[in-house]
Amino acid sequence: MNGSARRSGMGLVLALLVASSIGLTGCWDRQEVNDLALVMGAGLDLSEDNKLELSVQIFVAKQAGDQQGSAGGGSGMSSGTAKEQTTVYTATGDTIADAATKLQELLPRKVFWGHGEVFVFGEQLAKHGITDQTDFLMRHPGPRLGAFVFVSKGKAKDVMARPSQLERNISEGLREMAKSQTGLRVNVKELMQMLKSDAGAEALPLVSINKRNPESNQSPFISGTAVLKDGKMVGQIDExxxxxxxxxxxxxxxxxxxxxxxxxxxxxxxxxxxxxxxxxxxxxxxxxxxxxxxxxxxxxxxxxxxxxxxxxxxxxxxxxxxxxxxxxxxxxxxxxxxxxxxxxxxxxxxxxxxxxxxxxxxxxxxxxxxxxxxxxxxxxxxxxxxxxxxxx
CATH class of the missing domain: 3.30.300.210 (Nutrient germinant receptor protein C, domain 3)
Incomplete structure (x- = not known):
């Protein structure tokens, strides 16, 4: 009887363990791809009232029609071609984190930074200083340290809205240009190392849009180097x-x-x-x-x-x-x-x-x-x- 009771007790314990483990299976914090707004790239500009203007290129599963929206200083616009399958949304805030929070108000999906390929600093923001803004890229768990960094002639928002002639979108196009090393290649981690180095100077690839015909669909291209001292742009160097x-x-x-x-x-x-x-x-x-x-x-x-x-x-x-x-x-x-x-x-x-x-x-x-x-x-x-x- 003692042996039979012992076996019955062990069986009951095993049954309870199996029953309790059922609720532990699966990913309690899983996020379905269909529930995410995948950021492919981001442009950072200085607005007219000295606010931070954040423009992100969002990947969508199929071509989105023209979309307009505003909330907390934000707006959205389609990239314009079925090939790209991306939409650019813009929001303004005191910092990147503030602008990103207001950007989330525009979107029905959760903003996900893990697929970001590039970050582009606009010319005016680069002259004003990028050190404070790069703090977000290092502290936030989303942005990738291997994402490439550029400075644009003019506004970064205009670069993000441009199509890519060969790649699916301009973020992938800039990524491939960086990999080809036709100009400097700098990622987020390397930029932070330069900002913290004793040299007190940084160099980033400079991206331009065709000046002769700014309304054309020509893809942005690397046109030289932006030189910064202590995080502020002080000059440009040609190809x-x-x-x-x-x-x-x-x-x-x-x-x-x-x-x-x-x-x-x-x-x-x-x-x-x-x-x-x-x-x-x-x-x-x-x-x-x-x-x-x-x-x-x-x-x-x-x-x-x-x-x-x-x-x-x-x-x-x-x-x-x-x-x-x-x-x-x-x-x-x-x-x-x-x-x-x-x-x-x-x-x-x-x-x-x-x-x-x-x-x-x-x-x-x-x-x-x-x-x-x-x-x-x-x-x-x-x-x-x-x-x-x-x-x-």
């Missing part, structure tokens, strides 16, 4: 000089350079790969200097110069012209950022800090004054490895 910035930041792995060799009548285009850059700092007394050593291999992909790359002397002229072109781009970047803007967007401060920690501690508070005085020596060693068939 040509941006390549020099990328060399100095060691972010060029391969590229195509077109130039005219000295004494020739035409252009030469070469594809550079296996590119590496070394920054070698030196301190001698009060003189601080950095030696920039560039190494790369080049494949000749077009030759209109009349020079024969299979003839050693003429091949050397092509190679010398190639090295001069790389050095010129770097010198152009230094002239803009170091001598005109006093902005260390190259990471020289980190280079000195690692190699000379004691000396760095003495100057880091006055780095903005020391940086323009740093002498930079550029040495380019690009070698023509594959001249190709000359056709002669």
């Amino acid at each position: 040509y000089t941006t390549r020099g910035i990328m060399w100095l930041r060691n972010s060029v792995k391969e590229s195509v350079i077109t130039f005219k060799p000295a004494g020739s009548n035409g252009f030469v285009s070469a594809h550079l790969n296996r590119s590496k850059v070394r920054l070698i700092p030196s301190i001698r007394g009060d003189e601080w200097s950095i030696r920039v050593q560039i190494s790369s291999e080049a494949n000749l992909i077009q030759n209109e110069s009349g020079l024969d790359p299979l003839e050693p002397r003429q091949a050397n002229r092509i190679q010398e012209g190639l090295n001069d072109e790389v050095s010129d781009r770097i010198e152009s970047a230094l002239a803009e950022a170091q001598r005109k803007m006093d902005a260390d967007i190259f990471g020289f401060s980190d280079t000195f800090r690692r190699s000379y920690p004691k000396q760095w501690e003495r100057v880091k508070k006055n780095w903005s004054e020391k940086f323009p005085q740093v002498r930079v020596d550029v040495s380019s060693d690009v070698r023509l490895k594959r001249p190709g068939f000359s056709g002669k």
